[in-house]
Amino acid sequence: MTADTTWHKPPASCARTNCGIQVQLDGRRSAKIRGDREHVATGGYTCNKALRLDHYQNGGTRLTSPLRREKDGTFTPLDRDTAISEITARLKTVRDTHGGKSIFYYGGAGQGNHLGGAYSGALLRALGARYRSNALAQEKTGEGWVDAHLTGGHTAGDFEHAEVAVFLGKTPYQSHGVPRARTVLKQIAKDPARTMIVIDPVRTETADLADIHLQLHPGTDAWCPAGILAVLVQEDLVDHTFLATRTTGADTVLEYLKTVHIARCAEVPRLEEELLRTTARRIAAASSVSTYEDLGVQQGPNSTLVPCLNKHGGRRGAPPVDLIVSECCPAETLAARGTIPRPRAQGGMTPYGTGWGCARPRARLRPRSERD
Numbered sequence: 001m002t003a004d005t006t007w008h009k010p011p012a013s014c015a016r017t018n019c020g021i022q023v024q025l026d027g028r029r030s031a032k033i034r035g036d037r038e039h040v041a042t043g044g045y046t047c048n049k050a051l052r053l054d055h056y057q058n059g060g061t062r063l064t065s066p067l068r069r070e071k072d073g074t075f076t077p078l079d080r081d082t083a084i085s086e087i088t089a090r091l092k093t094v095r096d097t098h099g100g101k102s103i104f105y106y107g108g109a110g111q112g113n114h115l116g117g118a119y120s121g122a123l124l125r126a127l128g129a130r131y132r133s134n135a136l137a138q139e140k141t142g143e144g145w146v147d148a149h150l151t152g153g154h155t156a157g158d159f160e161h162a163e164v165a166v167f168l169g170k171t172p173y174q175s176h177g178v179p180r181a182r183t184v185l186k187q188i189a190k191d192p193a194r195t196m197i198v199i200d201p202v203r204t205e206t207a208d209l210a211d212i213h214l215q216l217h218p219g220t221d222a223w224c225p226a227g228i229l230a231v232l233v234q235e236d237l238v239d240h241t242f243l244a245t246r247t248t249g250a251d252t253v254l255e256y257l258k259t260v261h262i263a264r265c266a267e268v269p270r271l272e273e274e275l276l277r278t279t280a281r282r283i284a285a286a287s288s289v290s291t292y293e294d295l296g297v298q299q300g301p302n303s304t305l306v307p308c309l310n311k312h313g314g315r316r317g318a319p320p321v322d323l324i325v326s327e328c329c330p331a332e333t334l335a336a337r338g339t340i341p342r343p344r345a346q347g348g349m350t351p352y353g354t355g356w357g358c359a360r361p362r363a364r365l366r367p368r369s370e371r372d
Contacts, residue, residue, distance in 0.1 A: 009036055017042065017179045019050040030054035045180040091127060100128025108134055139295055142304030150311055157290025160184050164286040166197045168310055169221065169296020173205035177294065185209050195282055199224055200296060212279050216269035222302040224276070225309035227265025231280035233257040238284075253312065 007022040020039020024032040033051050037044035049056075066083035067075040078086075094103060105124055108117030117134075124132065136144070147154050159165050159178050165188055172181040188196045189209040198210040199221070207213045216224050232238055233254055243250040266273035283289055297306045 004031075007034075017047070017176060017181075019046045020044075021046060021050050021053070023053075029058055041179050043180065045183060047176040047181070049176075095127050095129075101130050103127050103129040103131075105129055105132040106134060108132075139298050143293070143298060143307040145304060146307045146311060150308075155311070157292050158288075159188070159290050159292070162286075162288045162290035163193070164195045164197065164283055164289045166199070166283070166289065166291040166310075167206055167210075168199045168225070168291065168293040168306070169298065169300070170292045170294035171198075171200065171202075171204040171206040171296075172292070173209070175294065177292065195286070197279055197282070212275070212282070214269075214271055214275065214279060216271055219301050220269035221297045221300060222305045222309060223265045223268045224271065225306065226260060227262050227271075227276045228280040228283065229309060229312060230257050230260035230262045230265060231277050232284055234260075234262065235277075235281070235284075237281065 004025045007024060009020070009022055019042045020036035022034050022036045023030045030053055033046075033053060035042065035044035035046040035050075065077045066080060068078050068083070068086070069075055091103065105120055108115075108120045120132065124130075144154075157165070157178075159172075160180075170177070172178045173185055178184055185196070185206060186209065188194050189211075195212065196206075196210045197212045197214070198204070198207040199214045199216065200207055201216055201218045203213070203215065207215070214224055234257070238254070243254075262276070263273050266276045291310055293307055293310050297303065
């Protein structure tokens with residue numbers, strides 16, 4: 001088949017930043033892929049995922065039709081109408097026999113799965129189903145639980161404009177997650193008025209660009225942000241006006257942080273205490289701070305405590321801020337925030353309607369009074 005030389009502009013939906021791309025087609029294959037310079041967010045920048053869309057779309061293990069498993073374990077190809085009809089009939093039988101609550105929906109999360117998430121609500125309502133989850137629950141449950149209680153929605157940093165950028169267990173130079181990641185990282189590194197802080201036991205490409213690299217011992221992540229918070233409070237670097245006008249219950253948190261042993265928070269992760277204090281002071285002095293935590297801490301010890309500590313730091317009241325991404329959480333969470341006793345986590349990170357699957361903090365830092 002002759003390749004189409006026209007450049008088309010489809011959405012690149014397999015990466016978090018959804019890079020703008022242009023594609024030339026050869027039948028159902030993407031013959032050529034390049035960045036779209038007219039895209040308002042990415043301006044021609046692409047990560048490796050966007051450039052390999054044809055590999056994901058047409059890989060050797062891709063199914064070209066629905067398959068029905070037979071009793072002998074073999075699979076029979078079906079047309080889509082037949083497959084949908086058989087699935088519908090079986091789901092209705094389960095619903096009518098055992099009730100909708102017996103159906104558990106898994107899917108519709110992460111990049112490349114948008115439609116499964118968008119249409120799942122209608123399917124669940126039709127079946128009377130209550131429970132759902134997705135692949136994000138393997139790694140993002142702790143962050144989702146904290147987001148639901150702290151802001152009512154997921155947050156995304158404005159790293160292109162933030163004076164201070166903090167990356168915790170995250171190396172955007174390789175994993176991206178930030179629009180125009182490598183370009184933005186290099187811009188921060190070259191700007192003497194801005195600061196990049198990396199908290200990571202590994203000296204990554206991102207850490208090489210950082211002004212401050214807190215190279216802590218693996219598995220001790222929680223101690224580092226706890227120490228930073230303690231410095232902010234104990235050196236009175238807190239924005240009291242912001243806390244008084246934008247938060248509730250801050251006094252309880254502040255009183256607790258006054259008891260945290262800063263030297264111990266540096267000792268356990270094997271950091272220099274003065275470096276920890278310098279980091280906190282730089283954050284406090286900034287007009288704006290954006291933070292990003294990822295799998296480096298979310299699949300390790302204290303994976304719920306770390307985002308709780310991280311998201312309590314910084315200056316989220318001054319622009320640019322860590323923006324709430326409302327489409328990442330159930331709309332009812334935002335609408336009902338403050339009127340329900342326990343906010344729900346983002347859709348699928350913990351199943352709807354129950355506390356099942358909710359991660360709880362597995363560890364905490366003890367105040368001096370509780371230590372020997």
